[in-house]
Amino acid sequence: MKARANGIELEYESFGDDAAPAVLLIMGLGAQLTRWPMPFVEALVARGYRVIRYDNRDIGLSQKLDSAGVPSIAGLLVARLFRYRPRVPYLLDDMAADAAGLLDALGIERAHIIGASMGGMIAQMFAAAYPERTRTLMSIMSSTGNPALPAADREAMAVLTKRPKTKDLDAIIAFGVRAEKTIGSPGYPVDDAVVRANVTRDVTRSMSPAGFARQMAAIVASGDRRKALATITAPTLVLHGTDDPLVPIAAGRDTAKTIPGATMVEVPGMGHNMPDALIPVVVEAFEGLVARAGVRV
Template identity: 50%
Template sequence: MKVTANGLQIEVDDTGGEGRPVVLLIMGLGMQLVAWPNGFVRQLVDAGFRVVRHDNRDIGLSQGFDHAGTGNIVWETVRHRLGLKVRSAYTLQDMTQDSIGVLDALGIPKAHIVGASMGGMIAQRLAASAPQRVASLVSIMSSSGARGLPGPRREVTAMLMRRPLGRSEAELVAHSIKLLRLIQSPAYPQTDEELAERLTFSMRRSYRPAGLMRQMLAIGADDDRPQILPRIQRPTLVLHGEADALVPIACGKDSAERIPGSTFIGIPGMGHDLPPQVCTILANHIAPFAHAVDAKEKP
């Protein structure tokens, strides 16, 4: 369903029913709400939560920004490396306001905020800028964005720069599988057939590469987040795969070190994806953490 959030039309999925503590799931770069697997959502619902997912602006079925153009990603990357300000059509704080707007539209005063990758960056900003809306923060396979942290492995960076061989659905899916193979959880590999089924479903739902580029620039422009993380006062759990080839585990550790009182948990064999086994591990950390926060704050 669509809601008006922060003045935009945002696609939302709301599962589990009212009267339960809410978990708001925020997805990463270029990824749609369906990238949170249904099985993961069901595990959280079975644990007693109402689970809200949404397509971030410019992705999936939410409102786009094609009128803003895509900018020059190569030049902006050079500017970032030189320490200059990256120019973007919108900011991660704008996307944070979208997430708050989703809570407003659904009449939800407070939620457990769970973000993955770029979604973790947005979740961090939400906890820092609107603590009254946050029961707890869970940052998954994300980063503080601090300069000097390690980046993707060389082969991952090379694949990210490579273009698909063509524009047919089969060629786009094959290209995406090659990338996913490089960043997958080595302890929990998925078959090409499983990956192709998920990618094809997602692509047929929505395919918006220009939105991904604009979101990438928003990440590059988000250069003050390391300074705001120490403001976070809500209970925080940082989860990160020990085998993450896209966002190395040092990035998650740095986030945890900057957030007062946070708990860091490294997950062996987990990369930068959400196969069923990893979803179960994550749910088994998130559910008791959130329930403990709720129990502690009950009068």
Template identity: 55%
Template sequence: MPTITANGVELFYEEQGNANDEPILLVMGLGAQMILWPDEFVEALKGHGYRVIRYDNRDIGLSQKFEGAKAPGIKTQILRKLIGFPAKVPYTLADMAGDGAGLLDALRIERAHVVGASMGGMIAQLMAINHADKLHSLTSIMSTTGHRKLPQADKPAMDALVAPLPSMKEGDLIAHGIKVQQAIGSPGFPADPERRRQRVSTLVRRSVYPAGLPRQLAAIIDDGDRRERLKSVTTPTLVLHGEADPLVKLEGGKDTAAHIPGAKLVTLPGWGHDLPPELIDRLAQEIAAHAKGATQDNSVAA
């Protein structure tokens, strides 16, 4: 699996499926490696006739790291944002959207269906805002508009996500990862403990880079409220959200759909902030149906 220079950044990516099929670009979330898109999910999208591309965002996984770049403290950054003096950040969420668009350019893909989860949904939204010509369709999963008055994450979920690592020993890292997955997972679809341990172990052995998370979080805070910008989106949009999401509450998905003209909202009971095996076929089906409809609409419009 290769790296490629996109938007001036070295990105690690993988593509599967027939090169002649329409591409789907998968964008993962905060501090999350591309393999958190389950292989079964990729296979399901391939089964619907799509070429599937997933990649590590900058500062995570096997993509380029921004060593030495300092992120502002979260409380300081939020305070400065509120009084109109944004703190300087190493890079912006718009830069990360530029990475996604740049990856498509580097792969010589004119347009793709872009699917983002959590922070990846925010990045995908910004691709639709800033790089609309690159998108056939947009799917925003378990994401939000950045409106600060929306309900905040449940404290145990947020605390688990931003908790410092206990050590860099493999066993401690795996235990920490399991705690995070337990805190944000789907109450209606409890994970098999052995499968969860295997997945977390794979993530830990692939890459551990805690320094990237605060820089990515700083980019999220810096981007702020996207509601007015989302009103300009003309890309056909699907919003998928779990009704039991403890990290990005359901209201975030509803607000996203409410501010993108013509967006379709699909919510599922029992679904938290993960991609449980029981929902993979349903989610892939929703995305594939949306992508197919968007392509047909674009063809008619052309």
């Protein structure tokens, strides 16, 4: 389904009773809504929530901003290294405004906001900019943009930034499988056939290398967001794997330290993904947050 939000078209899916408390799921860099596992969605619906997952701008079936051009990944890495803001088409703030626009389009006044990786950054900025619309905030395997935080593992960074330029579908799928295995959870390995099926599903649904680059540019140009995060008033939970090679656990700890009153759940063996075996852990952590906050309805 499509909705007009913040001046652009976003692809979204809604599950559960429209009148139930809403949970908005925001996915990460270059990742489509399909990366939110259906067992996770179904577990939340079974617990009485309405769950919305959507493609961020520039990815999946949502509107592509191709007229904005394609940022250089190498240039973005240089900008990050020397800590200057590159000129970019949009920022994480704009992507948070997309989320607010989607809620407007669906007639939802307030929602529980859950974001993973870059989606966690967008969720954080949503909670900072729209406190009255944020029931709770759950930031998963994400970061504050603090430049002092440790960098990603070299191999994990390579699969993020050195994507194949070929149009050969088999090569692209093979790269995607290698990337998933590189950043995945060592304590919760996923069967190779499942990884390949998921990568094939996403590549077949949509490919947008230019959109990936523009999203990455938004992260780099948004820089250190701790000042904004320090204003968040929503009940917040930070969940992070202790074995995340892409966004090290220090980033999650920094997020929890920065957001007032935030609690932290550290998951041994979890990397930069959400395998089915960990879904009960994530669901229980979310339900614990909602129970402590007393804002289920």
